[in-house]
Amino acid sequence: MAKSTGMSKALAIGIGVITVCSIGSLVLMAVMFYTQIREHPPTSPPTPTKPPVIPTNPPSNLRLPDNVIPESYIVFLQPHLYPSIPNNYTEQSFAFTGNSTVRLKCMQVSKSIYLHAHNLNVTAVEVREAGSNEKLSVSGYKLHHNESDFLEIQLKDVMSGNGTYYDLFTQFEGELLDDLAGFYVSRYTGKEINDEDEDQDQERFLATSLLQPTDARKVFPCFDEPALKAVFNITIIHRPGTEALSNQVGVPDIIKIDGEDWIKTTFDPTLIMSTYLLAFTVSDFAAKSTPSGFRIQVHARREAIDAGHADYALDITGKILNHYENLFGLKYPLKKLDQIAVPDFGVGAMENWGLISYQESALLYDEETASTFDQEWVATLIAHELAHQWFGNLVTMRWWNDVWLNEGFATYMSYFGVEAAGWDLKDLIVLKEIQTAFQVDSLNSSHPLSMSENDVQTFSEIIELFDDITYSKGAAVLRMLAAYITEDALMKGVKTYLSKFQYGNTVYKELWECLQAETVQNVEEFMRTWINHVGYPVVTIITQTGETSQEQFLLKQGEGHGVPWQVPIKYITSKQVNPRDDLLRVNGPVRRPHFQLGKDEWLLANINCTGFYRVNYDEDNWKKLILQLERNHHAIPLINRGQLIDDAFNLARAHRLNVTIALSLTKHLINDTDYIPWESALKNLDHFILMFDRSEVYGPITKYLRNQVTPLYEYFEEYTMNGTIPEEHLDQYTQVDAVSVACSNGLPECITMARRLFNEYKNGTNLIDPNLRRAIYCSAVASGDDNDWEFVWDEYQKATVAAEKDKLRYALSCTKEIWLLNRYLQYTLDPSKIRKMDMASTISYVAQNVAGQPLAWDFVRGQWSHITQEYGAGLISLGSLIDTVTKRFSTEVELEELKQLQKEDDQGLAARALEQVIERTEANIQWVKENKQIVKDWFTAEL
Incomplete structure (x- = not known):
């Protein structure tokens, strides 16, 4: 029982x-x-997050990733080259070694670093955290042997982001090649005092650099893109008896390495700058300096310095530099300016900041042997490169697609810079830049001034932009813009642009913003089509009605892109000589009733050719202009006399104008002695010669030219016979044209004169005036025999002044002897006979000769692989070479040969040039078919 x-x-x-x-x-x-x-x-509570994804794969394109940014470099370079081969050594050393430490700012968590290196043997890599000096573990590194040139460094440890600093150390070694690119070797013959104090010729060597556009990576591992600017601390260790130069001031010190004496030159840190502007030279050159004030030096072979060949450059450099400082409102920012004349240099000059490099003929001037045109060339190149110290060096384009901001500006500004050296060349911009750019930009295969960054990636795509569009069209549209908004407004805007973006990188729209502040005109709207689209317009004016229209001008008929330009039209009439302005904004016909012409009145548009476009008129107006030229050519402004001829001939080539109208514009030249119309006519008649000098049309052309040039030759005959030159610079050009055209077209008096002067020169009894030497040498070789050719060849080998060597080198191409021309072409493969930098121009000279053109073309085709492999990387003139050797092409057979070469151009170093000459050849074939008989009949009738 239970309890209770x-x-x-x-x-x-x-x-x-x-x-x-x-x-x-x-x-x-x-x-x-x-x-x-x-x-x-x-x-x-915080949501759990995945660990950050750390990219390790290579970039998807050829541009460097932005996970790390370079801020400064410490670079040691040791070229082992001897300035001459010493008695106790049997072999020269063409090697360099070095190391680099680059301070990196890491912007995001990373386990990889990508930078550039090409043809370098990288022997060691270290990465350290800058603050703690803690070493990061490198899992491996490799060079990508493709167009990227990436040096890929993979880490086991992770680099922190958020702006943490790291130091990347690389050790490397490379070879001093003679390819005119990167850090390379140049050979020349120089004097050395031997034990008996006698001058002896000896082979000499120097190491020098050309890094634009993408060859800094051949010297040391670096971030080789223009926007990745940094400060560079350069030290060069070099042989005794040599001097090292770089962008900044250097201090030499003697050191010992393995018991051997060396010189260590430590240079001041550079300003923040792009890699392509670095420069290094090690040589035993001499130098000449300004006697006081800011240090300007010219470096060259000792014989050239001793002979005073650097004096002219030294005299004008300071004047041009000061002129630019006042023009741009900013002082040149470095402590010194060195300029060096390099015996082997692949381009005319290179604007390296503080150490500008030149071909010898572009910097050295010998008063006794050089022409006034040689002197002008020196002044023009110096003005161009000094302009770059602001445009390109101080303010740099962000990427190569906008390289016209560098080169177009430097070309345009050089016409202002030379004024400080006493040269007035502004009218020549029409011949040298505008008409030059017109030719290339009339092709569908041309390119816009500013391209998409994605379309400019590879070395070939970058190098192709260094062409007549970038330089000459760039200058031409800037000149047009200055005329539109006023030159004063342009210069004020440029000052703002340079001041605002100094030491930085820009795109062209940032320039427009600075210019816009100085004008009421809409700069961006006006310039949009000129910058972003290929080509230029032809403006057609029907004078009876005032109807005005525009469309893209193309040499080969096509629709064009159909985008209208804003076209500034400045015009006069025979009764209204004060220019009037208009702006054509629309695409297609538009009525312009504000001029009313009388029965015999003519209209002339694009006064002084300030606009980058061609003008076509109704046939009635063309005939009135022709009649005016024949009655009184001075009634037409000088520049427009040249413009009318150039426009008409090219309109005829494009099937927009009867060719007889273009030819009729040359008839007045029998009474005209001015250079611009004559040179415009000769450049365009040269096309007729190229098209027909292998046909029966050539005879009448030659006779017509001989008749037209005879009065001009007689006008200058007294100067020519007395060995004197006209006072006016442009008259000196015209005198040379008169002699060259008269002799080449068989004027007996000219050929007799040339033979006499040449024989006196051979006998040592008379020196030919330097202005006429090129023409006289050529005429004498053309009418002479192999003995004359051999004499000129000997003179070429003995000449020590580059400008004189260039004249003799050109003359050698003028012979009509096929075997001599073939031999001469073979000489271009031997750098001991024809320097590498002169190879392309020498072949081009031969191609200009009707006897040599097929030889030059066969030579280029047969040697294409050799030319592109040995010379392509260092010579930007491959496109120019293709252009020159194919100018006569006007047959289907020649067109097929071009297309075959295009297929064989594996490296693509001349891809755009080949496209352009193929398009030009197609246009030539059609034009010759349509015009051959018409041209023959016209010349025959005029005789």
């Missing part, structure tokens, strides 16, 4: 009280808790 479980009444009451109190406390606590929740709501 009952409790007392008092105990039950106590338990009830306690229960009620407990419940009350719980309720009170709940109320207080929710009150606190309302006043201080809790935060949600």
